[in-house]
Amino acid sequence: MAQFLHKKTVPHDLQKRLVQMMKLESLVQEARQCQDRTVAVAAAEDEEVIEAVAMALEHRLGRFVLYGDRERLGRLLKEKGCARFSDVDVVHANSIGQAAELAVRAVHLNEADALMKGHVPTATLLKAVLNKEYGLRAGKVLSHVAVFEVPEFERFVIVTDAAMNIAPDLEQKVQIVNNAVSIARSIGIERPKVAALAAVETVNPAMPATLDAAALAMMQKRGQIEHCLVDGPLALDNAVSLAAAKHKRIESEVAGQADILLVPDIESGNMLYKSLVYFANARVGAVIAGAKAPIVLTSRADSAESKLYSLALAICSAAK
Numbered sequence: 310m311a312q313f314l315h316k317k318t319v320p321h322d323l324q325k326r327l328v329q330m331m332k333l334e335s336l337v338q339e340a341r342q343c344q345d346r347t348v349a350v351a352a353a354e355d356e357e358v359i360e361a362v363a364m365a366l367e368h369r370l371g372r373f374v375l376y377g378d379r380e381r382l383g384r385l386l387k388e389k390g391c392a393r394f395s396d397v398d399v400v401h402a403n404s405i406g407q408a409a410e411l412a413v414r415a416v417h418l419n420e421a422d423a424l425m426k427g428h429v430p431t432a433t434l435l436k437a438v439l440n441k442e443y444g445l446r447a448g449k450v451l452s453h454v455a456v457f458e459v460p461e462f463e464r465f466v467i468v469t470d471a472a473m474n475i476a477p478d479l480e481q482k483v484q485i486v487n488n489a490v491s492i493a494r495s496i497g498i499e500r501p502k503v504a505a506l507a508a509v510e511t512v513n514p515a516m517p518a519t520l521d522a523a524a525l526a527m528m529q530k531r532g533q534i535e536h537c538l539v540d541g542p543l544a545l546d547n548a549v550s551l552a553a554a555k556h557k558r559i560e561s562e563v564a565g566q567a568d569i570l571l572v573p574d575i576e577s578g579n580m581l582y583k584s585l586v587y588f589a590n591a592r593v594g595a596v597i598a599g600a601k602a603p604i605v606l607t608s609r610a611d612s613a614e615s616k617l618y619s620l621a622l623a624i625c626s627a628a629k
């Protein structure tokens with residue numbers, strides 16, 4: 310369905326309705342169409358990661374190269390029923406740090422199309438990703454983009470940045486928006502609506518997030534941010550609920566209809582991410598965008614199913 314959405318011939322209204330019907334499951338179907346994708350998994354010797362790889366192999370999403378302890382990996386692959394697949398290779402690494410470096414190098418050298426985090430601390434992997442000699446920098450800000458399917462909610466909710474940029478400044482927020490817009494477009498949301506979140510919907514000089522949000526909205530209006538609509542500051546309720554926006558008398562093309570929620574910092578983003586998973590039973594697929602290749606940065610909070618969706622999102626966005 311998502312492939313159909315990319316065709317320019319689809320009328321906008323129909324396109325919007327189809328996007329709204331989309332489920333993360335449809336990303337798995339789309340990823341399957343992408344030929345010959347290879348994913349390098351850093352420190353893959355982790356039960357949940359191997360479970361996600363097993364699911365991905367079952368769905369024929371691509372080829373996997375697992376970096377880590379050969380013996381432990383061999384055992385886990387057998388336990389999870391992966392030994393029967395030919396699309397999986399193991400490269401031995403003596404330590405978690407070496408596994409991260411080897412996996413990142415493989416993507417750097419175009420031997421793999423996407424990187425996946427295994428049993429390695431997030432900061433260790435990201436430091437390898439940012440390494441000047443063998444990393445995956447592409448001259449842009451790298452940022453985390455999470456696509457949520459929330460039960461009873463009619464459209465995807467995209468949250469950024471919940472996991473990489475700790476306290477982004479205005480310039481970094483512009484690039485974080487650009488990265489999220491490019492992921493939204495890769496899954497068929499042609500002109501996403503971006504809400505720059507704050508605690509209130511009015512500009513308050515004592516709350517820096519409201520100043521950045523207002524600047525971002527103006528930058529989009531002046532053409533400095535493209536392929537999307539941006540409004541802010543918006544509080545979470547009036548970003549996602551038309552009734553709440555109406556109640557506050559907010560006149561905006563974004564309020565109540567946001568596709569992308571730009572959070573002010575990593576704390577608010579991470580808590581929103583985990584609240585959606587734990588309190589709202591949301592499903593999620595997430596990647597780090599802006600690098601030479603997409604990166605799957607899974608969290609312990611994610612189910613194996615969510616890890617599969619993240620892999621599908623990475624494969625879909627690597628193909629664009």
Ligand SMILES: CCCC(=O)SCCNC(=O)CCNC(=O)[C@H](O)C(C)(C)COP(=O)(O)OP(=O)(O)OC[C@H]1O[C@@H](n2cnc3c(N)ncnc32)[C@H](O)[C@@H]1OP(=O)(O)O
Nearest residue numbers: 431432435436439449450451471472473474475582607608
């Ligand atoms: C939501 C589910 C998943 C999770 O819960 S994940 C858990 C939460 N996430 C984390 O713990 C990671 C948070 N981020 C960090 O720890 C750090 O920002 C990170 C990514 C490790 C980078 O730290 P450092 O290596 O100390 O970075 P630094 O500020 O000294 O900069 C070193 C060089 O890298 C560059 N850099 C840092 N962040 C970047 C970015 N986002 N995009 C592009 N380039 C970036 C930075 O400009 C600097 O470059 P240069 O050496 O000056 O050329």
